Amino acid sequence: MGQSETIQQIAFKIIADAGAAKSLAVEALTFAKKEEIDRANAMLDEAREHFNEAHRHHLGLIQDEAKGNKIELNLIFMHAEDQLMSTETILLLIEEMIDMYQTIQRS
Structure with a gap:
């Protein structure tokens, strides 16, 4: 198995x-809208x-590259990084939205 195959996998x-x-x-988020906060938090976990x-x-x-192993970038890997970064943003926003739903539902 070549390096590009490993990166691709x-x-x-x-x-x-x-x-x-x-x-x-x-x-x-869908569960939070239905006032099922416990279930929403379980899904978030x-x-x-x-x-x-x-x-x-x-x-x-990243650790492999820091050790001196050259990482050959390709479009699939760039897509993976994009998905990782957008997911992080989505998670942060949805966590805040669920917290807001919980606050609203308590009042």
Whole structure:
């Protein structure tokens, strides 16, 4: 297996975990709208697990490059990084939105 295959496989793992995190976060928001905050928070926890897994894959590549192993970039890897970054933003925003729903529902 060549280096580009390894990078490509890792990129697909990042894309899959980031996508799962994003979907779970959006679903969590749906539960928060229905005043099911406990269920929303449980889904957010699961979303964070997937996001953290994607981040671990990405961090592994950064560590490899820091050790002097050249990482050859390709479009799939750039897409994976884009998905990772957008998922992080979405998670942060949805966490805040769920907190707002919870505050509104308490008042």
